[in-house]
Amino acid sequence: MDTLYRRWLILCLIPRYGNSITVSQIADRLSTRGAERASVRTIQRDLEELSTFPITSELNGRTFHWSWAENARRFDLPVMDPQTALTFHLVREHLTPLLPASSLKYLESYFTTAASILSGNNEMPLAQWRDKVRKISRGLQMEPPSISPGVAEVVYEALLRERCLRVSYRPRSEGTAKEYKELNPLGLVLVGSLVYLVATIGEYTNPLQFLLHRMEEATMLDKPVTVPEGFSLQRYIESGEFSYPVGKETIRLKALFDKDAAAYLHETPLPGLFSLTDDEKEETVLLEAEVLDSLQLRWWLRGFGDSVEVLEPLELREEFKEMAKNLKSIYR
Amino acid sequence: MDTLYRRWLILCLIPRYGNSITVSQIADRLSTRGAERASVRTIQRDLEELSTFPITSELNGRTFHWSWAENARRFDLPVMDPQTALTFHLVREHLTPLLPASSLKYLESYFTTAASILSGNNEMPLAQWRDKVRKISRGLQMEPPSISPGVAEVVYEALLRERCLRVSYRPRSEGTAKEYKELNPLGLVLVGSLVYLVATIGEYTNPLQFLLHRMEEATMLDKPVTVPEGFSLQRYIESGEFSYPVGKETIRLKALFDKDAAAYLHETPLPGLFSLTDDEKEETVLLEAEVLDSLQLRWWLRGFGDSVEVLEPLELREEFKEMAKNLKSIYR
DNA sequence: ATGAATGCGTCAGAAAGTGACGCAATAATG
DNA sequence: CATTATTGCGTCACTTTCTGACGCATTCAT
CATH class of the missing domain: 2.30.30 (SH3 type barrels.)
Incomplete structure (x- = not known):
């Protein structure tokens, strides 16, 4: 049989709401692809048959223009499994403060699918999954600026x-x-x-x-x-046009952290980490790492405030010394 | 006609590789759902017919167990449009340093689909899209720790x-x-x-x-x-178990930024921002905002180093004063 | 050994899919 | 305004496919 395959191809050819395709265009594309003969009449009948799917047509002049319904939910095959659905949920948590809404809206239908999988119109309940995942942000939560529609x-x-x-x-x-x-x-x-x-x-x-x-x-x-x-x-x-130069040189960083502040250093691998040495007596942790000499590094180090002492390289230590001096004079 | 719909349902019932379903299970579920009568024999024939799709069966004893092929690519209906594909690409850029690989791998098939849309086995070329999107990170890039497989x-x-x-x-x-x-x-x-x-x-x-x-x-x-x-x-x-207490009280923050440091403040809306006042003479910018009194706020402010002076509330200013004093003594 | 599942070949009737044709409606064209 | 090309759709006869039923072989559990 060929009917099923042809109809499948037709479904694939129908664009999302906003664009549209006519019967004759479908016929053209079908013959380009695998499918053989397919009279225009047959395709018309196919589309009629496929009306179990959320597709709509709009009469434009004498021609029907087909597209998926505006509110059509997406199908995935194979169907999204719960783990993937949970991952989409995580992703959404992560991205909402990061990507502007107008970008994120393209993923909306995936999030919706995920939510419906998790809410389990399936066999299992997956109760209260919403209360099972939380994200804690290290940085200050900013609102992504809103981009004009369109x-x-x-x-x-x-x-x-x-x-x-x-x-x-x-x-x-x-x-x-x-x-x-x-x-x-x-x-x-x-x-x-x-x-x-x-x-x-x-x-x-x-x-x-x-x-x-x-x-x-x-x-x-x-x-x-x-x-x-x-x-x-x-x-x-x-070339530094965004004033976020990521250094190209790596430096051998040596820094002394408060024990408390260093707690999470043990878990998050800094790329190029050499060693973390606990000093039990002093309640400090010595970090040694080979890292890019970047602006980002300075932000990160400064974020620790007086819980870190930069030891090496000396130039960096001097920078911090200078900063300390300036800060002192600011707050005098 | 009912055949198409039944076969569609069967496709939906077939799980991803790893799980599997037998013919009799399909028959059960079908009768639970919309589809009417469907003899087991018919379903066997359907599955045979559906072999145009990447589904495989495994003979386990006397029973066939069906699943999608291990390397089966996902289908989306409606087909993913280029904008969505580009968004998935953005998302991947964002998430790779954030989510552990074992979580991200659930999205792999979506990224693959996106890539193939962008690479345009379609009509248009969309040349070099890979070189059209970049992400610059404000924070230090960490490597997400790797989680054991499984x-x-x-x-x-x-x-x-x-x-x-x-x-x-x-x-x-x-x-x-x-x-x-x-x-x-x-x-x-x-x-x-x-x-x-x-x-x-x-x-x-x-x-x-x-x-x-x-x-x-x-x-x-x-x-x-x-x-x-x-x-x-x-x-x-x-209750603070993660030592990332997000304050519950808001404070009226007043801080004086270097003009350079403040550049991006103009673009990123701090939630609860009241005003940003440029002082042309002094080359400073005064920020006033009603923000949560959180640890994140302190990290953020400290990250600016000596490019910011916290003015109000006084308690916060005292904290920074104390920090400045400590820093000074550290680097003496 | 027995019985219950399961897969599969076959068959005939039922259901559907299909191309061709014709008619009506409509936009484009001269 | 008449003509023409395009599109949608109803209908018909023919072909293809679908489907349930039956029977047989195989295999696993008991």
Whole structure:
């Protein structure tokens, strides 16, 4: 039999709500793919038959345009198992403060599926799973800035399709939005919960940064993107444009931690850790590690406040000494 | 026609590789659900027919046990769109340093699907999407500790099914693993990249914490879990057991930031922010906000080093003054 | 050894799927 | 405005598939 397979292919061809496909398009694509003959009439009948699935058609002129229903829930095959569902729940906990809502909404249907699996319309109860997982954050919880509806979609699509963008952008300093008629999107950079679009303007070749949440409107143009000669996002970042230089040199770090503060050092492997030596008498822990000499390292170390003493390298110790001096004078 | 629908249900009933289902089980479940009569013979024939899908059977005695093929890729319906695929890619970037590999592997098939969508076996090329998204981390990159294979699965399942666990646990201080014959799993807590299982031992009622990566082996028992009277994970955390007390009181924070350090404050909304006042002359920015008085807040503020001066509340200022004094004496 | 499951081959009637054709409605075209 | 191409849909006859029933062989539990 071929009917089942053909209908399966048809289901795969039907796009999500927002896009649509016509019967004749389906017929074309089907013949391109495996399926053999399939008269247009048959496909019409198939679609009728498939109405057990949440698909809808919209009469546009004399032609039906098919898509999945707006509120259609997603199917997974094989069906999502409880462990995966739990993992999606964890992921959501992790990501909600990290990714802007407009990005996260693409995963919404996966979270919904997970929730319904966990709520167990299945055999087992899985009672109160919501109260079984919690996340504790080490850092301060920020609210991811909200991105105007529609903007993320357009920017993502333009980036993927390598098309230019027209963007209305509200710089921080000014209240009014500025129109950029032609941006060449080059890449996305996530910094914390901020999403930057790296792009060049028109014919210029120097990449600039645009924050997605500062875009009031974005439209994709037909014009293909022009990528500056030799541009690479990785290199662009490494050149320090985001003022988050990750050092390239590693240093031999030696630092003395309070016993309390060091408690979690034992559990979380610092990449390049050499040794952690407990000094029972002094209630201190000596850390030795080969780590990247980065800004991130300084944030991390400073976060410990007076619970850490940087011993080596000497330059870093000097930095901290200087900082200590400054702090003292600030709070005098 | 009913055949298509029945076969669809059968596909849904077939579990992922690892579990399996027999023909008679399928027949039972089918009659429970919508589908009407369906003779066993028909289902056998259906399964044969469905062999276009990556399902396999294993002859166990005289009975076939069906499951999806081990390497079967997942199907999504509707098919994952490029934006969602890109989002999954972002998510992976975010999560790889955060979640242990054994949790993340449940999402592997979703990442694979996303990658194949992005690589475009479709019409459009979506060239070099891998070089179009990068993440820059604010904090120091830690390596999530690796959890023994099989442990996470068992713990997740026991937690979901509310069953007891037998665990072989390697405490930090000792080299040898200790056997816990009966743990009552109560909840999971994520702290950074660490995963804690909160559980009670046997008949005891005081919850303890077990790190998943310290478990060498875990087995699910048949015995149902005993939850201590009135236990709630949320309350347990709030009682400060993880030494990450999130304050319950809010304070009116006033702090003076260096202009440079404050740059990103303008973009990331601190919850409860009142005002950010630039002082052009002094090159400082005054922050006023109503925030939770938490440990996280202190980490965050200390991370700025000498680029911030805490002004109010006075108690907090005193803390920082004290810290400054201590630091000064440390580095003298 | 016996009986209950299970898989599978076969058969015939029932059900469905299919292409072809024709008609109506509609948008595009000249 | 008339014409044409496209699309949807009803119908029909024919083909293919589906399905339950039956029977037989095999295997595991008792």
